Amino acid sequence: MKRQLIPERNPGPRTPQQLRWLSHREWSAWLQLLGTITLLPAALDSQLQREAGMSHFEFAVMVVLSRQPGRSLQLKDLAVVANGSLSRLSHVISRLEQQGWVRRTRGIKGRATNAELTNKGYQKVMAAGPIHFQEVRRLVFDVLTPDEVTALEHVSARLNVGLLDGISLGTLVRRTRQRSTRRSS
Amino acid sequence: MKRQLIPERNPGPRTPQQLRWLSHREWSAWLQLLGTITLLPAALDSQLQREAGMSHFEFAVMVVLSRQPGRSLQLKDLAVVANGSLSRLSHVISRLEQQGWVRRTRGIKGRATNAELTNKGYQKVMAAGPIHFQEVRRLVFDVLTPDEVTALEHVSARLNVGLLDGISLGTLVRRTRQRSTRRSS
DNA sequence: GGGAATAAGTTGACGCTTCAACTTCTTATC
DNA sequence: GATAAGAAGTTGAAGCGTCAACTTATTCCC
Structure with a gap:
């Protein structure tokens, strides 16, 4: 398992190749990609917030739950599927609980905690889905x-x-x- | 495990076309795209924060300025190029000013305000660039x-x-x- | 030329995410 | 079976972005 997360911190000698920026070709591709990964999330978030009163991450979490058997999933797995950290998820689940859309339940294994979509939450996400994906289609597909x-x-x-x-x-x-x-x- | 794209109970009147979620094909593409637009910005931000002590947006702003004649640009234009709102930019410029990396100057036209990269800021962004783009290359190119x-x-x-x-x-x-x-x- | 409308920026409050520290529970090891 | 190490979650503080309200300057327009 090579975790080269930390590149060589080279405070000293530098080889010219390592000081490069992007090539012309890369740069123009990078600008476009940057536009998309900046603007698209913002667009999704603001639309969902306006029309359904939830963030995109909250929506994603609830969609995942809605497709799960028992509409329930352990937090650690939910975090991975929803592309978020455990901490972030924990905060979000708390908020969703206050809305009555999700409920925490004790898992069987170990210290596991599950998030379970309530009926109210299910209705909510089923109503928000079509509205949101209409926008996704408009912006992407x-x-x-x-x-x-x-x-x-x-x-x-x-x-x-x-x-x-x-x-x-x-x-x-x-x-x-x-x-x-x-x-x- | 069946994919229930359409909920089994449908509250209220439904016009079939408008209640659609995504097609099978769209859904799988969407999952991948979602992963990228979620994970890539997070990766960029955290790397730049760790290694250069700035957010990716701050970096982008300074890069734009560094390539501008006079290393200066009006805020309204800078906001567009950097894909951010004017309000966000204003806050960010204030922070960059406190770091001594950017300076506000009055524009000639109207109520214009320009942001100008200081020498210190120029050095900073020139040092951060290679480090950052090395990561961009690693993750993308x-x-x-x-x-x-x-x-x-x-x-x-x-x-x-x-x-x-x-x-x-x-x-x-x-x-x-x-x-x-x-x-x- | 004197308002109204608009454009450009700024500001403060609020909400969300991150980070680090902490708690609990489980598993390995002797 | 006791102790250490690790896994899973939670929490509070700090920082950033969004939103709405506000300030100033400019343009339109009879």
């Missing part, structure tokens, strides 16, 4: 040809592989090896 | 083939068209036509 959708899925899938075992798992799962080697001076 | 990069750029560009004149411009530029027919109090 209506804009692209079927071939482009395929290409997008392919490219995203490849990116996600690296994202999942690199940085973001570091967020989802605590880096237990993180020695707090404070700089002793 | 090293993972994809040149063809995939091209496809990604193409698809992102098409998505951005819709994003820019749809929702997000509503964020960047206030909807002035929004008559706030406030209830007279």
